[in-house]
Amino acid sequence: MLKRDEWLDLARKLDWDYSYVDEKEIFPEVPSGRPWLPQAVWRDWDEPYRTSYTEYVTNQHAKDASVYAVRDAVGRVEDAQKLDPSWLNALKLHAATLPLAEFAAVVGNLRAARFGRDSAWRTTAAFGALDEFRHTQIPLLLMHELVRWDAQFDWTHRFFHTNNWVAIAGRHLIDELLLAANPIEFAIGTNIVFETGFTNLQFVGLSSMAHAAGDKMFEKMVSSIQTDEARHAQIGPPVLKVVIEHDPAVAQYLVDKWFWRSWLFFAVVTGFAMDYLTPLAHRTQSFREFMEEWILDQFQRTLDEFGLRKPWYWPQFLSALEIYHHMVYASAYTYRATVWFNFALPGPDERAWLRAKYPRTWDLMDPIWERVTERWRQSGPGVEWYSHGATPVTFCDLCQLVLCGGTPLYNTAQTLAYEGRPYIFCSEPCRWIFQREPERYAGHKDVVKRILAGEAPANLLELVRHYFGLTPGTWGRDVVSGAYPWLAG
Numbered sequence: 268m269l270k271r272d273e274w275l276d277l278a279r280k281l282d283w284d285y286s287y288v289d290e291k292e293i294f295p296e297v298p299s300g301r302p303w304l305p306q307a308v309w310r311d312w313d314e315p316y317r318t319s320y321t322e323y324v325t326n327q328h329a330k331d332a333s334v335y336a337v338r339d340a341v342g343r344v345e346d347a348q349k350l351d352p353s354w355l356n357a358l359k360l361h362a363a364t365l366p367l368a369e370f371a372a373v374v375g376n377l378r379a380a381r382f383g384r385d386s387a388w389r390t391t392a393a394f395g396a397l398d399e400f401r402h403t404q405i406p407l408l409l410m411h412e413l414v415r416w417d418a419q420f421d422w423t424h425r426f427f428h429t430n431n432w433v434a435i436a437g438r439h440l441i442d443e444l445l446l447a448a449n450p451i452e453f454a455i456g457t458n459i460v461f462e463t464g465f466t467n468l469q470f471v472g473l474s475s476m477a478h479a480a481g482d483k484m485f486e487k488m489v490s491s492i493q494t495d496e497a498r499h500a501q502i503g504p505p506v507l508k509v510v511i512e513h514d515p516a517v518a519q520y521l522v523d524k525w526f527w528r529s530w531l532f533f534a535v536v537t538g539f540a541m542d543y544l545t546p547l548a549h550r551t552q553s554f555r556e557f558m559e560e561w562i563l564d565q566f567q568r569t570l571d572e573f574g575l576r577k578p579w580y581w582p583q584f585l586s587a588l589e590i591y592h593h594m595v596y597a598s599a600y601t602y603r604a605t606v607w608f609n610f611a612l613p614g615p616d617e618r619a620w621l622r623a624k625y626p627r628t629w630d631l632m633d634p635i636w637e638r639v640t641e642r643w644r645q646s647g648p649g650v651e652w653y654s655h656g657a658t659p660v661t662f663c664d665l666c667q668l669v670l671c672g673g674t675p676l677y678n679t680a681q682t683l684a685y686e687g688r689p690y691i692f693c694s695e696p697c698r699w700i701f702q703r704e705p706e707r708y709a710g711h712k713d714v715v716k717r718i719l720a721g722e723a724p725a726n727l728l729e730l731v732r733h734y735f736g737l738t739p740g741t742w743g744r745d746v747v748s749g750a751y752p753w754l755a756g
C-alpha cells in the first residue's frame with residue numbers, strides 16, 4: 268500500500284489542462300471572482316492542514332462523539348435551569364444569530380468547492396462546507412431541547428426567517444458575505460477576516476466566560492466548532508497572497524470592507540454578551556480588552572505579513588471600540604420588546620466595573636443608565652413599558668443596525684443622495700462601503716423605509732407583533748423585570 272505522503276498530493280492537487288473547453292468557460296469570472304487569473308497563477312496554492320477525506324471523517328466523528336457525551340451529561344433542561352438567567356440570554360443571542368449563518372456558510376464553501384481556482388482549494392472548501400453543516404446542526408439540536416422550557420429558544424431556528432430588525436441586519440451581512448460572495452471575496456471576507464479573527468471572540472473569548480459561568484455545554488459546543496474554523500480558515504491566506512500580487516487594491520478594499528462589517532456584527536453579538544449579559548463575577552475581560560488581544564493584534568500581524576495598510580477608518584474604529592456596543596445596548600435595552608431575548612439592567616457594581624474598563628467614555632453612558640434606573644424606581648418592578656421606547660427608531664442604510672454611532676454628545680451619522688433617493692448611515696465607513704458598491708446596496712429598504720412604504724406597521728406594538736414576529740411570550744424583557752435588590756429601597 269502507498270504511504271500517505273505518496274498519494275495525498277495526487278488526490279488534493281488534481282488540476283488538468285482542458286482540451287475542448289476554455290478555462291474561462293469552466294470558471295467564469297462572476298462565480299469565480301476577480302481578479303480572474305489563469306490557473307497557472309494559482310498552481311502553488313496550499314494550506315497547512317492537508318487533510319484527506321478519511322482523516323476528516325475520522326476526526327469529525329471523534330469530535331461529534333465528545334460533544335454528544337457532554338450533552339448527555341449536562342445538556343438537559345434541568346442543567347440549563349441552573350445557569351444564571353442573565354447568561355442564558357447571551358446564549359439566546361448566540362443561538363439565533365450564528366447557527367443559521369453557519370448554514371449560509373455551507374453555500375459559500377460549496378461555491379468555492381466548485382469555483383475555487385485550484386484543486387486543493389476546492390478540496391478544503393468541500394470539507395469547510397461539511398464543517399459548516401455540522402455548526403448548524405449541533406446548536407439546533409442542543410437548543411431544541413430548551414424550547415419546551417423557554418419559548419425564546421425557538422428563535423434559534425426562527426430568527427433568520429423573520430423580519431425582526433436584528434434579523435434584517437444579520438441577513439444583510441450574512442447573505443452578502445456567505446451566500447452571494449464569489450470564492451475570492453469569501454476567502455478574504457470570511458476565511459481571513461471573519462474566521463481567522465472575529466470568531467475567536469465568540470468561540471474562544473466568550474467560551475472562557477461560559478466556563479466561568481458553569482455553562483459546560485456552550486463551552487464544549489463552541490470550542491469544538493472553533494477547531495473546524497481554525498482549519499478551513501486556512502483557505503484565506505493563500506488566496507489573499509495571490510490577489511495581493513495581482514490586484515492589491517481589490518485585496519485592501521475587501522479586507523477594509525469586511526473588517527468594518529464584521530466588527531459591527533460582533534460588537535452587538537459578543538459586545539452585549541461579554542459586557543452586559545455575563546454575570547459580573549464571571550467576566551474575565553471586557554469586550555474591548557478581548558478585541559485588543561484577540562482581534563487587533565492578530566489583524567495587525569495579518570496586515571503586516573501581507574504588506575497591507577491599516578484600514579483608512581482606523582481612528583474611527585478605535586473610537587467606536589470605546590463606546591459603540593454600549594450605545595447599541597442602551598438602545599436595545601430601551602427597545603427590548605423588539606427582540607427575542609432579555610436584558611440585564613447594569614446596577615451600581617456593573618456600572619463601576621464598566622467605568623473602570625471604559626474610563627474614556629463611561630461618563631457619557633452613565634447618565635443614560637441613571638435615567639433608566641430612575642424610571643424603574645418610579646414605576647416599581649413588573650412595569651416594563653415605563654422604561655421602554657414608544658416609537659420605532661431609525662436604522663443605518665448599510666449595516667441596518669440602529670443609528671447610534673458616536674456618543675450621546677456627537678453622533679457620527681452621515682447622509683448621501685444617490686439617484687435621487689436619500690440615504691443615512693451610522694458612520695463614515697458604512698457610507699464609504701455603500702459608495703464603493705451602490706448597485707449592491709441601494710435597492711435595500713431598511714425598517715423605516717418599509718414603514719413609510721406601507722409594508723410594515725408604524726405603531727411599535729403592531730410592528731413587534733405583526734412584522735418582527737414576537738408575542739408577549741417571546742419578546743424581550745428585563746431579566747428580573749426591574750426587581751433588583753439594589754433598586755429596592
Ligand SMILES: [Fe+2]
Binds near residue numbers: 369372402
Ligand atoms: Fe462555522
Ligand SMILES: [Fe+2]
Binds near residue numbers: 399462496499
Ligand atoms: Fe467557518
Ligand SMILES: [Zn+2]
Binds near residue numbers: 668
Ligand atoms: Zn452602519
